[in-house]
Amino acid sequence: MFLQTNEQKAIIGHEGHAFVQACPGAGKTRTMVERARHLLSNPADRRGVAFLSFTNAAVEELEARLHNFGILPSPLFPSFIGTFDRFLWQFLIAPFGAEGCGQVLRLVPDKSDWEVKPFDAAQPLKLKHFDRATGVLLADKAVEEGFAPRNGPGAWETHARNMIARALSNGYLDFEDVRDCVAKRLADPAFSARLGRALSGRFREIVVDEAQDCNPGDLAIIEWLRVSGIKVKVVCDPNQAIYGFRGGLTDELLRFATTFEGVEQLPLSGNFRSSPAICAAISQLRPPASRGPIDQPLGPYKDETSPVYILTYGGTAVPAMIGTRFQVMAAELGIPPAQAPVLAATWASAGNAVGRAMPDAGNDKTLLLAEAVMGFHFAFAAGNRREALARLHRVVLQIRGEISNAGAYATYVSTSGLDDERWLPEIIAVGQALKVYAGESAENWLRRARALLNSNLIGTSSIGQRLRSNDKLAAVLAEASPTALPAKAIHAVKGLEFPAVCVVLTARTSGDILNVLTGVESAAKPVEEARKIYVAASRAERLLAIAVPKSRAATLKGILDAGGHTTQIVPL
Numbered sequence: 105m106f107l108q109t110n111e112q113k114a115i116i117g118h119e120g121h122a123f124v125q126a127c128p129g130a131g132k133t134r135t136m137v138e139r140a141r142h143l144l145s146n147p148a149d150r151r152g153v154a155f156l157s158f159t160n161a162a163v164e165e166l167e168a169r170l171h172n173f174g175i176l177p178s179p180l181f182p183s184f185i186g187t188f189d190r191f192l193w194q195f196l197i198a199p200f201g202a203e204g205c206g207q208v209l210r211l212v213p214d215k216s217d218w219e220v221k222p223f224d225a226a227q228p229l230k231l232k233h234f235d236r237a238t239g240v241l242l243a244d245k246a247v248e249e250g251f252a253p254r255n256g257p258g259a260w261e262t263h264a265r266n267m268i269a270r271a272l273s274n275g276y277l278d279f280e281d282v283r284d285c286v287a288k289r290l291a292d293p294a295f296s297a298r299l300g301r302a303l304s305g306r307f308r309e310i311v312v313d314e315a316q317d318c319n320p321g322d323l324a325i326i327e328w329l330r331v332s333g334i335k336v337k338v339v340c341d342p343n344q345a346i347y348g349f350r351g352g353l354t355d356e357l358l359r360f361a362t363t364f365e366g367v368e369q370l371p372l373s374g375n376f377r378s379s380p381a382i383c384a385a386i387s388q389l390r391p392p393a394s395r396g397p398i399d400q401p402l403g404p405y406k407d408e409t410s411p412v413y414i415l416t417y418g419g420t421a422v423p424a425m426i427g428t429r430f431q432v433m434a435a436e437l438g439i440p441p442a443q444a445p446v447l448a449a450t451w452a453s454a455g456n457a458v459g460r461a462m463p464d465a466g467n468d469k470t471l472l473l474a475e476a477v478m479g480f481h482f483a484f485a486a487g488n489r490r491e492a493l494a495r496l497h498r499v500v501l502q503i504r505g506e507i508s509n510a511g512a513y514a515t516y517v518s519t520s521g522l523d524d525e526r527w528l529p530e531i532i533a534v535g536q537a538l539k540v541y542a543g544e545s546a547e548n549w550l551r552r553a554r555a556l557l558n559s560n561l562i563g564t565s566s567i568g569q570r571l572r573s574n575d576k577l578a579a580v581l582a583e584a585s586p587t588a589l590p591a592k593a594i595h596a597v598k599g600l601e602f603p604a605v606c607v608v609l610t611a612r613t614s615g616d617i618l619n620v621l622t623g624v625e626s627a628a629k630p631v632e633e634a635r636k637i638y639v640a641a642s643r644a645e646r647l648l649a650i651a652v653p654k655s656r657a658a659t660l661k662g663i664l665d666a667g668g669h670t671t672q673i674v675p676l
């Protein structure tokens with residue numbers, strides 16, 4: 105039941121620029137969907153609306169909601185839905201070319217994964233290990249890779265420099281290049297004015313959802329769109345910023361907020377998603393400086409009485425008992441396993457908590473294929489479809505020998521003219537054909553995979569040499585069990601919601617996270633780790649459990665109970 109609140113109504117009918125900041129579950133995305141309905145139902149203005157977000161998962165969620173509410177225009181033109189990066193590419197780069205390059209430009213988002221291997225026996229590095237402007241090896245990244253060649257990194261740096269130069273002259277750009285290029289372009293006043301006019305002829309409004317993931321460069325672009333006369337709606341929850349790697353900066357965002365006039369700062373309050381105990385816990389999971397009052401529960405679970413549980417485990421490893429116990433708790437509330445995900449900062453930790461320790465596939469094509477097939481089936485239920493399909497496509501190309509390593513994928517797709525996604529039907533068929541049967545052995549699955557992919561092979565090795573037996577295969581394929589809880593990385597659930605959520609804190613990170621929550625730690629990395637926990641916990645509607653090492657339980661309980669709802673400790 106969606107009865108718009110007055111705050112939501114004010115945003116839906118607001119014709120000017122707006123900066124909307126709100127807590128989780130306040131209806132930010134829902135309200136923007138209604139704003140879209142309002143805009144697109146006005147046939148007098150034929151210009152489009154652009155909906156931008158920052159991850160493919162968030163874009164898919166937005167697209168699905170617009171579709172479900174019958175608002176998705178068909179054809180979509182002149183409107184646009186996509187990631188911020190795609191928007192830049194499509195409207196600010198692709199039509200104009202790039203400086204220093206006479207070629208047609210190609211987008212290769214995985215350029216930073218290109219393999220840098222100056223000679224056959226050399227340890228392979230990736231382009232992301234080198235400074236993009238100078239080609240110099242980044243020392244901290246090299247250490248992480250255990251890279252310490254006897255004669256120094258010179259050969260790798262020369263190779264990287266050549267790759268960077270060749271890529272530019274061939275017109276291969278990734279999003280890092282795109283941003284550099286956009287910044288240069290907008291610095292030219294004549295060009296920027298012309299482009300601004302063109303875009304405001306196409307779009308009447310641009311909605312940027314999940315704007316907490318903007319970096320300062322993105323904010324400058326939004327500002328430019330606003331100055332160009334396009335109405336911008338910026339929607340965010342600064343506490344949910346978890347993309348430090350994009351250079352996202354909460355302070356910059358809050359400074360940007362002050363550039364909007366008072367009447368353009370439109371708040372949304374209340375939480376329509378979560379129970380009272382969960383709303384209180386979410387509030388306590390913010391660092392003390394941004395804690396504020398507890399978000400008021402307003403949705404269908406406002407009368408839910410389940411407490412928040414703290415599951416405590418001994419030792420330093422994340423045990424499978426977490427999933428077993430949480431599944432029972434969810435079942436007691438009648439919540440089926442598929443709607444009760446276990447979330448952790450990494451997919452591996454979440455997997456451990458549900459008893460599916462994921463072996464590191466490394467370069468083993470059998471395990472990579474199994475993971476991609478499992479990801480394909482899992483992703484169709486839980487969003488991230490495009491990423492799962494591209495991953496499966498990439499592995500199939502690796503097995504066939506079309507590409508020698510994962511980093512070559514985007515370049516191959518682009519140069520073979522496959523960006524129109526005509527590969528999709530075949531890859532969907534591969535994913536479906538390789539679904540694991542109930543009770544099927546790993547050997548049998550591998551036999552089927554070999555038979556299915558034993559055509560169009562490039563090179564002399566046999567399919568058996570490409571897809572070798574691996575004793576870890578059964579563990580990867582085990583994820584198929586329909587009674588199992590989904591295990592997910594927190595990044596994959598942004599913007600989503602579930603009846604029950606179990607959040608796992610590991611022995612390695614929980615100390616820092618609790619220090620952030622007690623206010624004694626404020627370094628960027630621990631703060632970001634704490635925000636991930638906040639994002640994960642705020643996906644829960646009725647049942648929230650947080651798993652922590654035993655030694656941390658009392659501290660966590662103290663923090664959460666201060667929100668006025670007593671948590672319950674459950675030793676495992």
Ligand SMILES: Nc1ncnc2c1ncn2[C@@H]1O[C@H](COP(=O)(O)OP(=O)(O)OP(=O)(O)O)[C@@H](O)[C@H]1O
Pocket residue numbers: 105106107108109112126127128129130131132133134135341376377403598599600601642
């Ligand atoms: N006025 C309302 N009445 C009833 N339900 C609402 C209302 N507004 C939003 N909701 C519902 O509340 C839930 C949360 O909304 P939504 O996902 O839009 O929140 P959000 O602010 O984008 O959350 P987050 O930032 O945590 O992802 C959704 O199920 C949505 O349909």
